[in-house]
Amino acid sequence: MARIHSRKGYxxxxxxxxxxxxxxxDGRDVLLHQGIPKGVEVPERIRVLLAEGVDIFRRTAQPKGxxxxxxxxxxxxxxxxxxxxxxxxxxxxxxxxxxxxALYVLTMGEDVSSRIEKMFNExxxxxxxxxxxxxxxxxxxxxxxxxxxxxxYLDSEEKLNPGEFVLSYSPGYCGWHISGQKKLFDRxxxxxxxxxxxxxxxxxxxxxxxxxxxxxxxxIHIFDNNFEYCxxxxxxxxxxxxxxxxxx
Numbered sequence: 001m002a003r004i005h006s007r008k009g010y011x012x013x014x015x016x017x018x019x020x021x022x023x024x025x026d027g028r029d030v031l032l033h034q035g036i037p038k039g040v041e042v043p044e045r046i047r048v049l050l051a052e053g054v055d056i057f058r059r060t061a062q063p064k065g066x067x068x069x070x071x072x073x074x075x076x077x078x079x080x081x082x083x084x085x086x087x088x089x090x091x092x093x094x095x096x097x098x099x100x101x102a103l104y105v106l107t108m109g110e111d112v113s114s115r116i117e118k119m120f121n122e123x124x125x126x127x128x129x130x131x132x133x134x135x136x137x138x139x140x141x142x143x144x145x146x147x148x149x150x151x152x153y154l155d156s157e158e159k160l161n162p163g164e165f166v167l168s169y170s171p172g173y174c175g176w177h178i179s180g181q182k183k184l185f186d187r188x189x190x191x192x193x194x195x196x197x198x199x200x201x202x203x204x205x206x207x208x209x210x211x212x213x214x215x216x217x218x219x220i221h222i223f224d225n226n227f228e229y230c231x232x233x234x235x236x237x238x239x240x241x242x243x244x245x246x247x248x
Contacts, residue, residue: 011069012068015193018064020058023145030134030137034133050130056131057134061108062108063107063109063138064107064109065193066106066189066192068103072095078183080183081171081177081180082180087175097217099161099164100166102215103187103188104143104211104213106146107194107195107207108135108142108205113205119131142209143168151165160215161217164216164218165216166213167214174227175227181201182201188210225238
């Protein structure tokens, strides 16, 4: 991750280059993503596929991101988007209580996404699926690195109060409609890092993530996941996130 360059009193706006080492996912998490529980003996052929997938990712990924700090009013306009959010979106309860907000887009780069597509097109589904899992988890981990980066920035600017925490939230999850990416892209202009958005709100390169970094007292990020849209969630990653910040 690039060092923080800022001037006190100015809002953050910066392009970031991630280091592969800081976003490289744990092999056990990749296998879990592939449906292989932890503690289960992994066949040799799967271990070989994992090693090859990680190696290809390290050689082809070009991870980078762009971040811009925004005001509460600026984010409200982005959040409303095209008016398609589900009623009672959890983020709508969280961001008004925040002290700091920053939009971000990150990508693993075109080469690794093209390699995955090529493998599937050529019928190499096993390796393509493994590389897809590695790149997806690396993108998720990059969001966590962005959280740490923004927290360090706030701390360096002496804007971070004791007990404050930064978490990311993305369009397409927890009731925030995927169309929210349109205004996010209009403001952030992530074409600067090679990321574009089509009319169906699909990002290119595919292994990219967009969202908002929300900084504030960690209690604002704690909630009961009993919303209607929670019933359709297959990941429940919010539980792990809340558990993580409650132990800090």
